[in-house]
Amino acid sequence: MQDSTEAFLQQAVRHAVDTNAPLKIVGGNSKSFLGRESGGLLLSTLEHQGIVNYHPSELIITARTGTLLADIEQTLAEQGQMLAFEPPHFSDKATLGGAVACGLSGPRRPFTGSARDFVLGCKLINGKAEVVSFGGEVMKNVAGYDVSRLMAGAMGTLGVLLEVSLKVLPLPVLELTTCFELNPSDTISKMTMLAAQSLPVSGLSYNGRILYVRLSGAEKAVKAAIGKIGGDAAMADRRFWKYLNEQRLDFFQGDTNLWRIVVPPATAELDLSGVWLYDWGGGQRWLKSEEPPRRVFSVAENAQGHAVLFKGKDRSGDVFQPLNGKLQELNRNIKQAFDPAGIFNPNRMYRDW
Known part of the structure; x- marks a missing residue:
């Protein structure tokens, strides 16, 4: 019924x-x-x-x-x-x-x-x-x-x-986070290296200064991984992943246009002005910027990715990556x-x- x-x-x-x-x-x-x-x-x-x-x-x-x-x-x-x-x-x-x-x-x-x-x-x-x-x-x-x-x-x-x-x-039996203080130029290679190893990684995020590494799984595997990769667990705020996901971090505050750019994780730093936060091991990049939408879309496309104006003051134009050719037709x-x-x-x- x-x-x-x-x-x-x-x-x-x-x-x-x-x-x-x-x-x-x-x-x-x-x-x-x-x-x-x-x-x-x-x-x-x-x-x-x-x-x-x-x-x-x-x-x-x-x-x-x-x-x-x-x-x-x-x-x-x-x-x-x-x-x-x-x-x-x-x-x-x-x-x-x-x-x-x-x-x-x-x-x-x-x-x-x-x-x-x-x-x-x-x-x-x-x-x-x-x-x-x-x-x-x-x-x-x-x-x-x-x-x-x-x-x-x-x-x-x-x-x-x-x-x-x-x-x-x-649910994982145990979840721990460790941190590394890095400059942006070293972060992409560090995240790529960590993601390529046989580790129970469940989160890789970088706020412009600190790389947060979350490990989840069986207690023995998580503790062994922490011992292997090191880092500073004391720097980790237990609320970080929740605040990141719900956009409660200071980074997400304010009225500047917020862009979500998805690219292959190992992609080098993108030539766009603004403030960055990386997630997904570099695959998802949040950008606070007043760059023109056309330029953001172009840079993302050239990097084999796509962009979305996630939160913007003007939503009357293109918000999602423009489609062309066969993809648009489909x-x-x-x-x-x-x-x-x-x-x-x-x-x-x-x-x-």
Whole structure:
């Protein structure tokens, strides 16, 4: 039998399709700053809550998308498990749907996987007001495209997410952090060296002066790794990783444009002015800068990466790395297939869709 909130959401989408009225889809609204401004009638999934299935022994959880992330994480922690991609909250109203739609992953991402990697299946309302399901509670989906993973990072432009199934992982027995005081020119090589070794690394972040190295896993392995790499554990603030992920560090304060630049981890320092913070072992770089967007996008592209204006004073222009050629065509075709009338979060990612 269809859940009452699911029926309401489907009816709202059907009405929007019939009247050609765009919808602005939100959950807890904790990441409303991300992306371009989107117009349309507000459609909230926040009331669509609840864990549908949870199989601790199979490392799988399925929940409705309005379910609070905090509730999911508490349920998992009670069974000694976690969302290994460490989705940031930014608010106590953060939901599962928002975490998947924004596709953000925390410091553990290079070592365990991204949000997209943990999505096993989903249920959604498409642009024809149909309730459809993709994937499932399985480890592999080999029938054509892994459609459910397209939802990770789609910013709600492909449909109204109703349920998501995720793979989860056991909590580490022990987690320790050690620190190294380094100059920027030595940091990239140090992080590359640490990531290449057989160490239980679960975080590599550099704030411009100190390299933080987090190790997670079995007690014996973590202590052995600390003994091998050294560093100064006394310099480590136990709140650092939480504050980094939730952007509570001093670095993230202020009204300067905040850029998120993703490049191959070993990439040399980028020729952009501003203040930097490195995460993901150098693969994710935060930049506070007033450089023109066109220049930031160009530098990121030349470094075989991409940039996002994560928090900006002007969100009317390009926020995500501009698409060209076949990539642009592919994205347009996917959008057209899921949302032929263009009613879902129009212009949230790009100007014309």
